[in-house]
Amino acid sequence: MNYNSPHKGMTLIVKTITRITVGLILLYGIYITLHGHVSPGGGFAGGVIIALSFIHLMLAFGKEEALRRLPKPLVSLFESLGAILFFTIAILGFVGGYFFLDWLNKGEPFKLFSAGSILLSNIAIAIKVSFGLFGIFLVLVLLKFTPKK
Amino acid sequence: MHILPLFPALGLGGAFLVSLLGRRSKKFCDIFTNVITCALFGLSLYSLCILKSQTSPLVYKVGGWIPPIGISLVLDGLSSFMLIIVNFVAFMITLYSVNYMEKFTAKFKFYTLFLLMLAGMNGVIVTGDIFNLFVFLEIASVASYALVAYGVEAEELEASFKYLIMSSVASLFILLGIAFLYSYASTLNMADIAVVLSEKGLNNAMLFASILFIVGFSLKAAIVPFHAWLPDAHPSAPAPISACLSGIFIKALGVYTLCRLFYNVFGANPALLNLFMGLGAVSIVVGALLALGQVDFKRLLAYSSINQIGYIILGLGLGTPLGILGALFHLFNHSVFKSLLFLNSGAVEYTVGTRNIRDMGGLREKMPVTSSTSLIASMSISGIPPFNGFFSKLIIILACIHAGHVVYSFWAILGSILTLAYFMKLQKNVFFGNLPERYNNVREVPFFMKTAMVMLAIACIVGGFMVLPKVKKYILSPAQNVLTHGLDYKNINEIGVK
Structure with missing residues (x-):
């Protein structure tokens, strides 16, 4: 399928710029997520930026192209998985003594691999938030109103 | 732990x-x-x-x-x-x-x-x-x-x-x-x-x-x-x-x-408690008066919830141990019989397909489980003696008189009479009277719906025993103590x- 077709989405200029920037936005979202415990940001902020990169794709190339890459069942699957991942981290702590107990090695402060389970929690939250936000956007796009006669 | x-x-x-x-x-x-x-x-x-x-x-x-x-x-x-x-x-x-x-x-x-x-x-x-x-x-x-x-x-x-x-x-x-x-x-x-x-x-x-x-x-x-x-x-x-x-x-x-x-x-301070009592009394009367005029089964029950929440707030506003006991007991009772009544309304809607009580009648013959559980719940909520609602309302009214608030006890009694009135209207229109022709093929609801309703009805009857001193000390008294010795919470x- 030719997703450069001029009949779908926005103009060629927008599509070209999107193709360059969308990866960078996604990468920036991942960076914000992974460095949540050492710098400003975190799972929620990173997740929102990741969701924005998906939405960016949809705005530029039209909803068919975006839905081909990220179909609706996949979005809702990842949304639930993110929640369950976060829940699992809490439950693992519960098994180890206290609910949400940080059972991992704390590591050296200000290093990437430190702060124990907070990094894992941030990743879980980022998955949940990014797919949840994209899911809401998707539902609003796909919603059709049938006016009552 | x-x-x-x-x-x-x-x-x-x-x-x-x-x-x-x-x-x-x-x-x-x-x-x-x-x-x-x-x-x-x-x-x-x-x-x-x-x-x-x-x-x-x-x-x-x-x-x-x-x-x-x-x-x-x-x-x-x-x-x-x-x-x-x-x-x-x-x-x-x-x-x-x-x-x-x-x-x-x-x-x-x-x-x-x-x-x-x-x-x-x-x-x-x-x-x-x-x-x-x-x-x-x-x-x-x-x-x-x-x-x-x-x-x-x-x-x-x-x-x-x-x-x-x-x-x-x-x-x-x-x-x-x-x-x-x-x-x-x-x-x-x-x-x-x-x-x-x-x-x-x-x-x-x-x-x-x-x-x-x-x-x-x-x-x-x-x-x-x-x-x-x-x-x-x-x-x-x-x-x-x-x-x-x-x-x-x-x-x-x-x-x-x-x-x-x-x-x-x-x-708790006196100004706050007075406010609670006032809000409770207003809820009792306004909720009951609004419920009287309803013809939609579930809307009537919704107004009745406002009415019954009034009793709980009135009991809490009294601030005496007896008032708090009555309020907590009524809280338990109301959650049991009001959910039962809503499940009954759902069962009726499930079989008959409407919520307007004017269009119903005589369903007692066709739906014995729904109608008998609904009768138990109605009698409980209106405060008919052997059921749980009677005891909690009695405790709240007695607590009002004990605390010297006779006017509030009057409103509580008035609210209870009005409750009886609108539930009699409900029972008469839905389950008693003549069965309309078109409902001849109506059948009782499926198994799980019946089970849930019967168990809640049993809770309505058994719930009345919760004020017996031997049972009270296990469930109600600990809850009551948390509120009567309210500021112990800070320790x-x-x-x-x-």
């Missing part, structure tokens, strides 16, 4: 698993949700046993952080009492939903939202941190907005939208109140706030915060000047959700939070942490 975080966690985990795996198989959703709610009910009974073996309330450190720093969960007499009510009714409702929700598509979405709402309610009850309470309150509220609109008809969407706006305003009031409280006390742990408030005293900012809390939580509890959303929202939802909203939701999010904040954190961080 370890079970405490499971109350919100089981509901949340169950909700995510149902949304992930429930799409394929309806049977899995039914079984899994019922197992979760049954386990929660079992755990809440077990929490009572744990509390019996201890001398002090229990505080659980989430993540191993000591209370004023981290979030704590608290188990005392009141929260154990509320947990039993909420999880018992929730179990009955999921049992009922197995058959009732068949007519809707996407049953797994219903179960997901229901479990989220249940997790929110359980979280509100067990938490010891005021901001955490707000978060769980929002989880439960947001799930309930979606559930009210579950049928996606125009009327339901309108009711849900109205409910959403009113309830969000309530949440904003509560959030602003929490902000004031935090700026004054510099802590969010409720026991710690109680300590700070008792040392520094209350100033005008705290007075303003308590007014914000009263408005916010009264909106959630639908006490009279703030009740406008309830008669639209509760009838619009599917019957199990109406039962859940009227039976436990407004109590866990409205009445329980009011008790916790104003008895345990701020400390729990010192004595309760394990």
Whole structure:
């Protein structure tokens, strides 16, 4: 399928710029997520930026192209998985003594691999938030109103 | 002791698993949700046993952080009492939903939202941190907005939208109140706030915060000047959700939070108690008068909820041990018989297909289980002697007279007579009288719906024994003590942490 077709989405200029920037936005979202415990940001902020990169794709190339890459069942699957991942981290702590107990090695402060389970929690939250936000956007796009006669 | 975080966690985990795996198989959703709610009910009974073996309330450190720093969960007499009510009714409702929700598509979405709402309610009850309470309150509220609109008809969407706006305003009031409280006390742990408030005293900012809390939580509890959303929202939802909203939701999010904040954190003072009594009396009379004129089965029950919440608030406002006992006992009774009545209305709607009581009649012959359980619930709620509602109303009225508030006891008695009047109207129009021709083929509802209704009816009859001294000391008295010795709550961080 030719997703450069001029009949779908926005103009060629927008599509070209999107193709360059969308990866960078996604990468920036991942960076914000992974460095949540050492710098400003975190799972929620990173997740929102990741969701924005998906939405960016949809705005530029039209909803068919975006839905081909990220179909609706996949979005809702990842949304639930993110929640369950976060829940699992809490439950693992519960098994180890206290609910949400940080059972991992704390590591050296200000290093990437430190702060124990907070990094894992941030990743879980980022998955949940990014797919949840994209899911809401998707539902609003796909919603059709049938006016009552 | 370890079970405490499971109350919100089981509901949340169950909700995510149902949304992930429930799409394929309806049977899995039914079984899994019922197992979760049954386990929660079992755990809440077990929490009572744990509390019996201890001398002090229990505080659980989430993540191993000591209370004023981290979030704590608290188990005392009141929260154990509320947990039993909420999880018992929730179990009955999921049992009922197995058959009732068949007519809707996407049953797994219903179960997901229901479990989220249940997790929110359980979280509100067990938490010891005021901001955490707000978060769980929002989880439960947001799930309930979606559930009210579950049928996606125009009327339901309108009711849900109205409910959403009113309830969000309530949440904003509560959030602003929490902000004031935090700026004054510099802590969010409720026991710690109680300590700070008792040392520094209350100033005008705290007075303003308590007014914000009263408005916010009264909106959630639908006490009279703030009740406008309830008669639209509760009838619009599917019957199990109406039962859940009227039976436990407004109590866990409205009445329980009011008790916790104003008895345990701020400390009860005479001006506040007078306000509660006034609000309660107005709710009793206005709710009953509005219910009299209704012809929609569920709308009548919704107004009746406002009426009965009035009794609970009146009893709490008295502030005497007897009044508090009556209020807590009525809280239990109302959650049992009001959810039963809503399930009855759902059963009638399921078979007959309408909610207008003028179009019904004579269903007693065709639906013996529904009609007899509904008769038991109606007699309980109107305060006919052998049933539980009689005892709780009697205690509240006696407590009014004991405390010297004879005028309020008059309103309570008047409200009870009006309750009897509108439930007689309901029974006459729906179950007695002549059966219209077109309902000759009507049959009794399926098995699980019958089971849930019968079990709630048994609870209506057995519930009356809860005031017997031997039974009272296990369930009601610990809850009553938490409120009568309200400010002891501030010590729990010192004595309760394990």
